[in-house]
Amino acid sequence: xxxxxxxYQPKEFIPLIFDSPxxxxxxxxxxxxxxxxxxxxxxxxxxxxxxxxxxxxxxxPLLCANFPRSFLDVNRAVDDxxxxxxxxxxxxxxxxxxxxxxxxxxxxGLIRRLVQPGVPVYDHALAPKEIxxxxxxxxxxxxxxxxxxxxxxHYHYGQVWHINCHSMPSSSTRHGALGRVNPFNPPDFxxxxxxxxxxxxxxxxxxxxxxxxxxxxxxxxxxxxxxxxVEKYSxxxxxxxxxxIEICRSLYLNEETYEKSKNYDKLKANITKLINYCAxxxxxxxxxxxxx
Numbered sequence: 087x088x089x090x091x092x093x094y095q096p097k098e099f100i101p102l103i104f105d106s107p108x109x110x111x112x113x114x115x116x117x118x119x120x121x122x123x124x125x126x127x128x129x130x131x132x133x134x135x136x137x138x139x140x141x142x143x144x145x146x147p148l149l150c151a152n153f154p155r156s157f158l159d160v161n162r163a164v165d166d167x168x169x170x171x172x173x174x175x176x177x178x179x180x181x182x183x184x185x186x187x188x189x190x191x192x193x194x195g196l197i198r199r200l201v202q203p204g205v206p207v208y209d210h211a212l213a214p215k216e217i218x219x220x221x222x223x224x225x226x227x228x229x230x231x232x233x234x235x236x237x238x239x240h241y242h243y244g245q246v247w248h249i250n251c252h253s254m255p256s257s258s259t260r261h262g263a264l265g266r267v268n269p270f271n272p273p274d275f276x277x278x279x280x281x282x283x284x285x286x287x288x289x290x291x292x293x294x295x296x297x298x299x300x301x302x303x304x305x306x307x308x309x310x311x312x313x314x315x316v317e318k319y320s321x322x323x324x325x326x327x328x329x330x331i332e333i334c335r336s337l338y339l340n341e342e343t344y345e346k347s348k349n350y351d352k353l354k355a356n357i358t359k360l361i362n363y364c365a366x367x368x369x370x371x372x373x374x375x376x377x378x
Contacts, residue, residue, distance in 0.1 A: 090227035094148040101239035101246040102146040102368045107160045109135040110151040117157050120209040125201045126156045131253040140358040144365040158220045160228045161313045162196040171199050173211035245325040250315045256336040273305035278312035278330035284320035285327035296363045
């Protein structure tokens with residue numbers, strides 16, 4: 087098994103794929119962080135891999151990153167490199183050149199500079215070679231496997247639905263990570279389809295309506311629209327649909343201790359119902375396509 091990921095794969099598959107890129111808890115020896123580890127652990131999407139582990143029972147692969155997002159974030163563009171982290175200029179002969187986004191400027195790019203505002207992950211700069219090696223060893227294997235799963239499903243069925251699974255702190259839903267969420271009606275789930283460009287809007291609305299039927303409050307693209315893993319592998323006009331799901335952590339864990347709360351089993355049971363619903367949606371849409 088790759089150090090980069092764990093893949094839980096059913097023997098027989100349907101064109102429905104789940105991935106959890108931020109639930110990894112295996113801290114590589116080469117991390118060499120100097121901040122408090124507890125702060126790093128609060129950046130994890132803890133237990134999300136477990137919440138969605140029913141996927142293989144209905145024929146859907148589940149791909150999970152093994153390493154923490156604070157070490158390297160596969161949900162960033164490969165060139166979203168924070169140049170403030172570098173100990174020396176980036177070599178021109180590398181096949182990747184830094185193109186930092188606003189996330190890097192905020193210290194949360196491909197390689198994190200800050201564990202929280204004003205608190206650095208490291209007390210030293212990183213050599214470009216070290217970052218490049220992380221990309222080769224951890225980033226590319228995860229992306230290559232997800233791409234392979236999506237391509238394989240699309241080749242056999244002509245359609246594929248990809249669910250990118252995350253959790254979000256309750257503070258982001260109360261105050262609005264991007265300043266848009268209604269603080270008086272914070273969502274339990276946020277669905278991100280990049281403003282309707284990463285999957286058929288019917289899929290997004292169907293998931294919203296199903297979660298609403300279970301009693302949850304659901305927002306779409308507010309405040310999270312989906313990032314690299316939703317954008318890169320989606321092409322709805324060719325039958326490749328990607329949807330990001332964010333679950334409010336207060337639904338299932340204590341956000342101070344990061345231990346499971348008494349509501350964990352209830353949420354997991356409802357996530358299992360959601361997975362079953364996604365499988366039913368997949369089957370029904372394949373049938374309707376075949377009938378056209």
